[in-house]
Every structure is written in structure tokens, then in C-alpha cells.
Amino acid sequence: MTKAQGDLMEREAHLRSILDTVPEAMVIADEAGVISSFSVAAEKLFGYTAEEVCGKNVKILMPQPDRDAHDEYISRYLATGERHIIGYGRVVTGQRKDGSLFPMELAVGEAIANGRRIFTGFIRDLSSRHKIEEELRQAQKMEAIGQLTGGLAHDFNNLLTIIGGNLEMIENKLHDENLRSLLREAQGAAEEGAKLTGQLLAFGRRQPLHPKLLDVGQLVSGFSDLLRRTLGESVEFRTVISGSENTALVDASQLQNAILNLVLNARDAMPRGGSLSIEISRVRLDADYAQMYPQVRAGNFVLITVTDTGTGMSADIKQRAFEPFFTTKGVGSGTGLGLSMVYGFAKQSGGHVQLYSEMGRGTSVRIFLPVVQKETLASHSQGQADKAQSAIPGGSEKILVVEDDARVRRVAVLRLVDAGYKVVEASNGKEALERLGENLDVALLFTDIVMPGGMTGDELAETVRVTRPEIKILFTSGYAEPTIAGRELAQSGTWLKKPYTARELAVLLRELLD
Known part of the structure; x- marks a missing residue:
């Protein structure tokens, strides 16, 4: 072997080591589109080995209609010099060996060696970035809807205060029993309106919370019998509590309402029966996890996971599941505020909520509540005396x-x-x-x-x-x-x-x- 040949081999080895460690995938093809080189990163990204694609047309990495249009594009470029991708960076769609599609940034360079034209494509996977951007867009949309609904609910509460107060004062001065029954019906409607605005305020993170230190596991165990009766005999129900320190600063009644809403949704998603589980555990979310979800912060949390084996949700339904008044149930079967209330409650409590679901495979909703050290629990008490009295107390101040x-x-x-x-x-x-x-x-x-x-x-x-x-x-x-x-x-x-x-x-x- 001559010194020149040795130097050439050394340079080639050096170049190959560089290309194999570059995080972007690299694909080299000739002017007919035939692949001659396929980097290690490209193998990981597309799922093919270099042996499987070298010698084949590069359009194997493209979905339709790009696949069929590729040959025409190359021919038009060679004939006219008109460029659409070559020399530019563009976001396009790639197709893996398993048929799955993903967004990618493609930059194509051109060179001529030994009279032959070659094209070098550098590819960056944008799946993670697109996911983060979508999460951010969704968080911003939910924030905007929350501000709108919270403001409207606040104004409605003022109106209900007027309606309820006037009806209450009329009742004290009304002696006709027939009219009193009509008045009580109106009062009942005002109370229902107050409940509705309460759910809207929960979504908008403007509901009044009375947080106390409590053990979430004990809370769930304490009303699991109620949940079991709610589900009925056709649904297998179980609770799993991991660890003994699942203490959070949270409004107990609102947390019960949130869990009950999730259980009712799960029951409706399993009309022919199934299984439902509630799991309580402590988790730590690190900075890397928080970076994937713009609305999530790192730290220790009590995790409440409600999982069912019901019908599941499509991607479109999952995208809108937490929006107020969005429901897949029939008319009269639901207000579409259950998941909205859960979302707002978790956010206002300093945590967050995530939903996982697939059609035909069930749904899992996870509520994260910030952890509070158990040793501070002893200084708080949950019990309160009943304040109801037979007569309304007055005064002269x-x-x-x-x-x-x-x-x-x-x-x-x-x-x-x-x-x-x-x-x-x-x-x-x-x-x-x-x-x-x-x-x-x-x-x-x-x-x-x-x-x-x-x-x-x-x-x-x-x-x-x-x-x-x-x-x-x-x-x-x-x-x-x-x-x-x-x-x-x-x-x-x-x-x-x-x-x-x-x-x-x-x-x-x-x-x-x-």
C-alpha cells in the first residue's frame, strides 16, 4: 500500500467517524435518487439498516404523494435548474420502515465528483419540538378559555346573588302556599345556576379553595365504598396506595369532587362493564420531564391515577377533552364540565393533570398535587363543628x-x-x-x-x-x-x-x- 493510499484510507475513516457521530441523519444519493451512503443516525431515525437502503431510491423514505412526485422533481431540476429543496432547509414529512410518519427538517447540498452529481441530505427529527410546541399552544388555549369562562362565571354569580337574595326576602313576606312553591322552584333553579358557575370557576382556577394538609391515600380509602356503589356491580374496582407519605395541601371536598367526576366518566365509558383502578403514589418530575410539557414544573408530587378499560378517546377528542361544555355524551347526559373542573382544580392547587387514552383501550387520567412533608400534618385539623342553627342570628352593630x-x-x-x-x-x-x-x-x-x-x-x-x-x-x-x-x-x-x-x-x- 502506498503512502497516498494510506492517507486516503485514514481520511475516509476520519470522515466516517465524524458522520457516524453527527446527531443529524445523513443520506447521500446520486442524480437518479439512488442511495449510496446512510449514516448511523439515519439508521436510528428511519429504522432501516444501511444495507437495506443502499442501492435503492431515496423515495423509500418519503410518504405519498411526495414519493410519486420525487422523480419528476429531480428531472425538472436537472432540466431547468429550478430549486425547491436543494440549497434550502425545509420542514417535510418522513416515513419510517414501520410506516409511521414524522416531521423533519431537511437540508440538501449538491456536489460534482468525478463528473458525477451527488446530493447530500442532512435530516433533523422535529418530533419532540413539534410536541413541545403543540403542548404550549394547548396550554395557551386553555389559559385563554379559563380567563373567559372564569370572568363570565364571576359576573353570573353577581346576578345569582341578586336573584337569590330577592327570592329569599320575598319568601319571608309571602303567605300564599301556591306562590311559595313557585318561589321555591325558582330558588332551586338559582342554586343549580350557582353549581354551574362553580364548575366554570373551577376550570378558570377561580373557585374558592380551602386547602388543608391531608393524606390523599386516606382520603381516597375513606370514600372508596361510595365510589364502588357509584360504579355498580358490572365494574371491577380497586384502589392501590403506594407508600405512607402521600400528604398534600389540598381542598378535600374539591379533590373528592374531582375524583368522583373521573369515576363517573369512566363508568359511562364502560357501558358493558370493565375495570377501574385508582392508584396513589409519590413521584418526582425532573427538569427534563418539565421541559417536555411547558405547563409542568419539576418537583415532588402526589400522583392520583384513575384508569379504566372503557372505549377510550380519539386524538381529536383528547385534544378538546378539558374544554368546558365539550362532551361526547348525548343531549341531557352531561354538561361537559366534569373534566374542565378537574383541570382547573389541579392547576389552582399548584399541580397539573394529564390524560392518556387510546380508542378501544381505555383512559388514564393523572392528577399531580405538590407534596407536603408529613411532619407538618399534626398542626392541622380537618374536622369542623356543624354551624347550622335553627334560627338566623342577628345583631345591632x-x-x-x-x-x-x-x-x-x-x-x-x-x-x-x-x-x-x-x-x-x-x-x-x-x-x-x-x-x-x-x-x-x-x-x-x-x-x-x-x-x-x-x-x-x-x-x-x-x-x-x-x-x-x-x-x-x-x-x-x-x-x-x-x-x-x-x-x-x-x-x-x-x-x-x-x-x-x-x-x-x-x-x-x-x-x-x-
Whole structure:
């Protein structure tokens, strides 16, 4: 072997080692499209070995209609020099050996060696990037829908507060039993409306949460009998709890509602029976996992997985499953808010939710809740005494009512006057401070949280705490604004959700004033 031949072989080996380690796939073909070289990365990407494709036309790596159009494109380029891919980077679709399709970025270079024209294609798999982009688009869409539905539900709650309050006051003055039955029917409809807006607020992450430290495994075990009865005898049901530290800071009743919604959906997806499991475990999501899903953060979570063997969902249905009012059930069989509520609840609790499903193979919904160390559990108690009383308690103190909606304010004032209180009213924070200056005997501030005029309810409260620390404060709102009425206010018991009843208002007032 001559020195020149040795140098040539060395350069070829060096070049081959470089090409085999480049992460992008490389394919070399002649002007007839026949493959002459197929890199290691290309083998991994397309599923073919180099021996299987070398000597075959490059269109074997293309789906239809690109496959049939390839020869014509090469012929037109050789005849006219018109370029569509050569010398440019383009996003196209590739086809693997197993027939699966994937997005790829293709850059094609051209060279002439020994009088022969060759084309070198460098290919980058875009599957992961497209998945991340799609996840981000979906997260942004859900955020926009959540803001819209949450805002609408908040406004509807104000209307329901007016309707319910007026009906309640009419009931006390109505003696015709026939009319009272009609009124109670209207009250029932208002209560159903409140439940509906509650579900919308849950999706929009604006529902009032009362989170407490609890063991999620114990919670699920505690109401598994109810779930078993809900499913019926045709569905095999089991719960699996892994580990003993599955503690999270979460609203117990809302978590039960979320799980019950998932169980009901699973039951409806198994009309001929099947099996359903609820699994509780601790998981850690790392940074690499979080990068795949823009709405997910890394950390330790309690994972609740509800899995059924039902009909499953198509890709199109999965894409819209969490949207409010989207349902595949018949008319009158569902509102389409069950999964929406689960989605919003998980997000508002600091976690997230994921859905896996295939047609004919069932569905698995996973709720991730942030882990809380068990040793802090002892300082919290879940039990609360029953506050129901036979009569609505009254009082004689002076209360300042601050509410920008005049109709809602009128209902609140009438309820307080009926209960014996003296009332001063204001429509915004600035006016409220003026009323306080005129009334030195105000005992309690009852204020909406979100108000126009440049001063929110919590800002008003902070001013009152400094200037008049003896005044008690009670907040109300159509939703729990995360940046204002957060966990601290909810846990302190100084928060009342609209629409509220006269009893709920009266009982909370006496708790604060006494």
C-alpha cells in the first residue's frame, strides 16, 4: 500500500467517524435518487439498516404523494435548474420502515465528483419540538378559555346573588302556599345556576379553595365504598396506595369532587362493564420531564391515577377533552364540565393533570398535587363543628358594606337590616374611607374584593387595619382571585363566596363580631 493510499484510507475513516457521530441523519444519493451512503443516525431515525437502503431510491423514505412526485422533481431540476429543496432547509414529512410518519427538517447540498452529481441530505427529527410546541399552544388555549369562562362565571354569580337574595326576602313576606312553591322552584333553579358557575370557576382556577394538609391515600380509602356503589356491580374496582407519605395541601371536598367526576366518566365509558383502578403514589418530575410539557414544573408530587378499560378517546377528542361544555355524551347526559373542573382544580392547587387514552383501550387520567412533608400534618385539623342553627342570628352593630354592583349591595344591605344591624354603604374603596371617617362606631367592614376605582378590597382592608384596627373585616367575591383572596384569607375564615345565603352571612358575622 502506498503512502497516498494510506492517507486516503485514514481520511475516509476520519470522515466516517465524524458522520457516524453527527446527531443529524445523513443520506447521500446520486442524480437518479439512488442511495449510496446512510449514516448511523439515519439508521436510528428511519429504522432501516444501511444495507437495506443502499442501492435503492431515496423515495423509500418519503410518504405519498411526495414519493410519486420525487422523480419528476429531480428531472425538472436537472432540466431547468429550478430549486425547491436543494440549497434550502425545509420542514417535510418522513416515513419510517414501520410506516409511521414524522416531521423533519431537511437540508440538501449538491456536489460534482468525478463528473458525477451527488446530493447530500442532512435530516433533523422535529418530533419532540413539534410536541413541545403543540403542548404550549394547548396550554395557551386553555389559559385563554379559563380567563373567559372564569370572568363570565364571576359576573353570573353577581346576578345569582341578586336573584337569590330577592327570592329569599320575598319568601319571608309571602303567605300564599301556591306562590311559595313557585318561589321555591325558582330558588332551586338559582342554586343549580350557582353549581354551574362553580364548575366554570373551577376550570378558570377561580373557585374558592380551602386547602388543608391531608393524606390523599386516606382520603381516597375513606370514600372508596361510595365510589364502588357509584360504579355498580358490572365494574371491577380497586384502589392501590403506594407508600405512607402521600400528604398534600389540598381542598378535600374539591379533590373528592374531582375524583368522583373521573369515576363517573369512566363508568359511562364502560357501558358493558370493565375495570377501574385508582392508584396513589409519590413521584418526582425532573427538569427534563418539565421541559417536555411547558405547563409542568419539576418537583415532588402526589400522583392520583384513575384508569379504566372503557372505549377510550380519539386524538381529536383528547385534544378538546378539558374544554368546558365539550362532551361526547348525548343531549341531557352531561354538561361537559366534569373534566374542565378537574383541570382547573389541579392547576389552582399548584399541580397539573394529564390524560392518556387510546380508542378501544381505555383512559388514564393523572392528577399531580405538590407534596407536603408529613411532619407538618399534626398542626392541622380537618374536622369542623356543624354551624347550622335553627334560627338566623342577628345583631345591632354598625356594618360598612362596600360593593360596586348596586343591586348586589342592595340585597346585602336589606339582609343586614332584616337581621337588626345598622348599615352604612359605599360603592368603592375611596368612598368607604370617607364613610369610615364619618362613622366612628363601625364594627365590621364587609367588602367585595375586586372593585373598580383604583382600590381593591384587600387594599382597603390593609388601610383599615392600620387606621382602625378594632374593625373586623369580612371579604366577599364571585371568585377567589389568586393574587388577592388566596389561601391565607380562605383559611382564616374571613371570606364569603357569592352567591351566599342570609344564614351564611349572619353566622359568619356573629363569628367575627363575637
